[in-house]
Amino acid sequence: MNACFAAPNALAVTLAALIIIPQLSAISVWINEFHYDNNGGDVGEFVEIAGVAGTDLSLYSLMLYNGNNGESYGNISLSGLVPDESNGFGALSFLKSGIENGSPDGLYLSGPSGSQFLSYEGSFTASNGAANGLLSTDIGLDETSSTPIGQSLQLTGLGTEYADFSWTGPAFESPGTLNSGQSMPQPTGSTSGASSVPDNGSSGLLITLALSGLLVLRRMI
Secondary structure (H helix, E strand, C coil), X not given: CHHHHHHHHHHHHHHHHHHHHHHHCCCCEEEEEXXXXXXXXXXXXXXXXXXXXXXXXXXXXXXXXXXXXXXXXXXXXXXXXXXXCECCEEEEEEECCCCCCCCCEEEEEEECCEEEEEXXXXXXXXXXXXXXXXXXXXXXXXXCCCCCCCEEEEEEEECCCHHHCEEXXXXXXXXXXXXXXXXXXXXXXXXXXXXCXXXXXXXXXXXHHHHHHHHHHHHXX
């Protein structure tokens, strides 16, 4: 009888761990704001990355894609730790001259917590590089040769992950800080500004639990 009850318990542990693990893979940083075109010669082109405070952006890569042929034409070197500006979230900005002016073009962010392939002035499929074969997501907004200097495309809204926000602009830019109209509430169940996103150690523990459950189940059957 004990063996009969042990097997379901092991299975329950395994399934619970496997259900939780995919949730840890949600990207903890995202493209939050960028500027690529303005009136006259392009000035101060940049891409801003936002996300969980303490995230090491040197572990991430940001590639630039040309939508006409789907090929990468460069990258932006990322570095630094995301600061804690608001309840465990913040942003860092990176200057990059020569960001192409669309119709369409895109940005591909990838790293330990996932990837994001955004485009402007249309969508396209990447034909090489890290995003090879992926279809971009058009943000639905653009800058033009009449966009005033000092404006950008940016996320606005209330939340703690990319899907909580919506794109707006062109509007007054704020490179390196969370956007005007963008708020990060205190994470549910948290008593401090620390992130509620588990670290890699938590992921490893859950994976170990899952494997242990499978071994126990195998022995009991």
